[in-house]
Amino acid sequence: MGEGSSRIELRADARHNRELILRAAREAFAARGLDVPMAAIARRAGLGVATLYRRFPTRESLVMEVFADQFAECFSVLDDALTDPDPWRGFRTAVEKVCAMQVADRGFTAAFLTAFPGAIDYERRRVEAERALAELTRRAKEAGRLRPDFEHADLVLMLLANNAVVAEAGEAAPVASQRLVAYFLHSFRAEGAASLPPAPPLSLHHVHRIP
Amino acid sequence: MGEGSSRIELRADARHNRELILRAAREAFAARGLDVPMAAIARRAGLGVATLYRRFPTRESLVMEVFADQFAECFSVLDDALTDPDPWRGFRTAVEKVCAMQVADRGFTAAFLTAFPGAIDYERRRVEAERALAELTRRAKEAGRLRPDFEHADLVLMLLANNAVVAEAGEAAPVASQRLVAYFLHSFRAEGAASLPPAPPLSLHHVHRIP
DNA sequence: ACCTAAGCGGACGACGCCCTCCACTTATCC
């Protein structure tokens, strides 16, 4: 560590091809989910498979890179939510925006839900995300708008549910997702809350499956 | 057509092996979902692959046969629900039971949600199921317990959601599913219902995907 | 007991995906 070199020195054409790969992968993931063949991505980029593998030795490394900015967007959503003076509105819009991101990009969820064992940076971010979410829910509960027995794992339930609905609904995905999220938000409200069965021991970390 | 023979005349050993296959398939589907290799099912049954393929030329035919009784159970659940004097309790218990069936058997949902183009009998049953569900929701709405803007497609949303949660939660599946269903039922109640975005154009028929 | 057709199993070719290896091309520095 600390050589300073790392990877800054890529030849110009290589750097260009790297961008082609990322764009192709982004498109492919968005359209067909995370399990598109590596060869299909390479073909879409107009490059050979070897080039793809040299730049991104594992599928995970490619996924991580592709979704880096989506992750960033996700964090900015959380930050926005935290600075909203109305805690419930913050909570609600954060949920809505993240679910809309799932609709916009089929692969995003899988990346979001997937903890790559080796990806240190991702791990750090995940912890940050969980902290932000915890704070968000704490404040919404304190304001008396989020039901007191709401738990962290409930968001995981919702993300899984939304992911499945988006995956299966095809054309109808945007409408279906909005309806689903409205239902969830309605049942997350403190108002009229009845007792619930216990929450499952799920976390963003716990749930991981890379296709 | 019209020989009357059809398949009644199977040799005794063949009939026995057929049962072995069905049992093995049931176990395999329950444990790992619908996409287990055919060879794995054959091995579990202690038979050769050819035997499996001769008896069930397509994966679908096997799935249909395996889940025939689960379908029957499903219909009896709907019938019970329809005879319940309390429409809301009928609706609620039907939902809870079907979702519990999804937990008990990973493959069941996929079979439930999958419309095999050629399976006439299945198609007829699906239509029956949809009619029963329609009646169930109509009565629950009439009793003022189910929200008036509830739609058929919302059940599909829930089944998809539950399926995904069951698939991903592993050990925690039973707890996770119960929690999820409680949330859904809460938001399906007429009491405290706020306006919703429109329902997606989904039906049990519309959603079909065989792994 | 014996005949015969139904039943059986495993080997096999096809396919699709993964990932690597190596001979060829090309950017970059002098």
Next chain:
DNA sequence: GGATAAGTGGAGGGCGTCGTCCGCTTAGGT
């Protein structure tokens, strides 16, 4: 413009699944 190391593409070996083919086994009738 030439040296050289970085970069490239496609062929190919490995793997796992599918579904079929064919020679052997065995149930069940006589």
